[in-house]
Amino acid sequence: MKDISKKLLEHFQNPKNVGVIVNADGYGKVENPICGDMTEMYIKVEKNILKDVKFKSYGCFATIASASALSEAVKGKKIDGILKGERTMEQLMDMVMKELGDIPKKKMHCPPAPIEAFLKAIQDYCAKKNEEKMVKKIDDVLSSVKCYYKVGLEE
Ligand code: FES
Numbered sequence: 001m002k003d004i005s006k007k008l009l010e011h012f013q014n015p016k017n018v019g020v021i022v023n024a025d026g027y028g029k030v031e032n033p034i035c036g037d038m039t040e041m042y043i044k045v046e047k048n049i050l051k052d053v054k055f056k057s058y059g060c061f062a063t064i065a066s067a068s069a070l071s072e073a074v075k076g077k078k079i080d081g082i083l084k085g086e087r088t089m090e091q092l093m094d095m096v097m098k099e100l101g102d103i104p105k106k107k108m109h110c111p112p113a114p115i116e117a118f119l120k121a122i123q124d125y126c127a128k129k130n131e132e133k134m135v136k137k138i139d140d141v142l143s144s145v146k147c148y149y150k151v152g153l154e155e
Helices: 004-015 061-074 079-083 088-100 114-130 132-143
Strands: 025-032 038-045 049-057
Touching: 004 025, 004 061, 004 088, 025 114, 038 061, 038 114, 038 132, 049 061, 061 088, 061 114, 079 088, 079 114, 079 132, 088 114, 114 132
Parallel strands: none
Antiparallel strands: 025 038, 038 049
């Protein structure tokens, strides 16, 4: 594991926000299309703010570290702010990378899964509140996730 950053190792060995939120406001589950590993995300929302974010993952060290990093990066943020603009997926990837420091190229297909599960959890929350515009916007973001799984697999 010598090519792994200290921050990534720390998030893997001592992951933050592992678990389930009972009566979550939103829930998302994703099976990574490359390896089949599963990640679940739970969110608790108050006044449009992500009060709590928890995850369960049956993935590798990179997915666990990414889910931990993502949950730390988005907790306390406004949902509107996360979905603002046209670069939501790119911004979430940047947030995770910043929190992890670096990730081996061959593991680049792992972080998109917790991000996708998180977006699905927000979409679930918006659907329950009948916020159709937001649901549609998240559909558009989700349609862009596919290409992120392929990063690092070429060559
Ligand atoms: S989650 Fe399956 S290899 Fe990383």
